[in-house]
Amino acid sequence: MITQKEYKKRRDILAKKLSKNSIGIIFSSTYKTRSNDTDYPYRQDSNFYYLTGFKEDNSALVFVKTKNETKTVLFVQKKDAQLELWTGKRMGKKKAKKRFLVDEVFVSDDLQKRLEKYVVGKKTLYCDLSSKDKRVKRFLKQSSAIKTQKNIIHFIQEMRLIKSPSEINLIKKAISITKDAHHSVMKSKKIGKKEYELLAQIEYEFKSKGAYSDAYTSIVAGGNNANTLHYIKNNKPLIDKELILIDAGSEYKHYASDITRTIPVNGKFTSSQKKLYKLVLDTQLEIISMIKPHVKRSDLQKKAEELLTKGMIKLGILKGNYKKLIKKQKHKKYYPHGIGHWMGLDVHDPAPYINYDDKEIPLDKGMVLTIEPGLYIDKNDKSVPKKYRGIGIRIEDNILVTKDGYENLSKDIVKTIKEIESISFKS
């Protein structure tokens, strides 16, 4: 759980970063239409949530900074018995004032009127300048007299890079639910099933264990489908002797997990699957072992490319001189993506990778990232020995950078060939 004190601390840190005589605003997210009059399930904006922990829509957080002090003001929907009958209870101004450690709370209907007062005499404004939200556009118009505009999101995303102990606990919880889902699929019979049946099983595990949602659209890709990196159709039959790549992670209390496992349909790897799998796994283990403060993500990327290239030469997938293959980036055909990404409130946490001086941000204590090497050999790739065609493998874990190394937060989700075969349903 994240306490109100912690949310306040985050707002205090942000307030300190804002210039004197400024105003900053950040809005909740809006409902998005799915079709006609039905909406997608509502999810709070990650940046707004990071600063408030408030889940309701039609709300806003405002920082009003003078020369000597900052006032934080939260705007919430007003109580409305008629509307609440349809869409659920609202917290309302009174309760919000008690709950959140902000200086003032008003109803959202008063936002425009209040903003008109707040902007007077201000020299700098902060909001999400890249937003297409009508409320942001209106605010920018209304405060056009303020000459300096800055993107408040950059400051928040920078803060989100380092996770607090309570954030790490929520990520751990998301991962533990995800573990149950992956293990449940491993343990069950898969021959004769369709990909979506495994997806349903994964979603059942997520929801029945309190993860409100998945953190992203799950990939359940049998055989050659794994070679489509963003395969989300998940509607084909699972075939004996093929592998299934499952990239699925639950979201728990707004925090993501992002796990990929590649497992045999019938519970046993074939010898060529084993060879490719071992290469990806050995690469992943080696990369994870490099993780500690001051190491750069690009170092990890480079090392992964080197290891996979060497391994592919050995297996006869790449042919030629190692140095030339590296120079020509020949691995890209089989390993086209990055080694990993930040993870937190968003599965691809939008925390920065590059500093203000355009230098790469090195790893540091409290950062959470995924490590996910993969190899994807298309079934029609005639340049590769036949036995490897149609195999796609990715292994992905979620890693916390610690003071002098790392903690693999998803180490309990089995991934060695032996572990997977021993837990799997054999048919």
Ligand SMILES: [Mn+2]
């Ligand atoms: Mn990922």
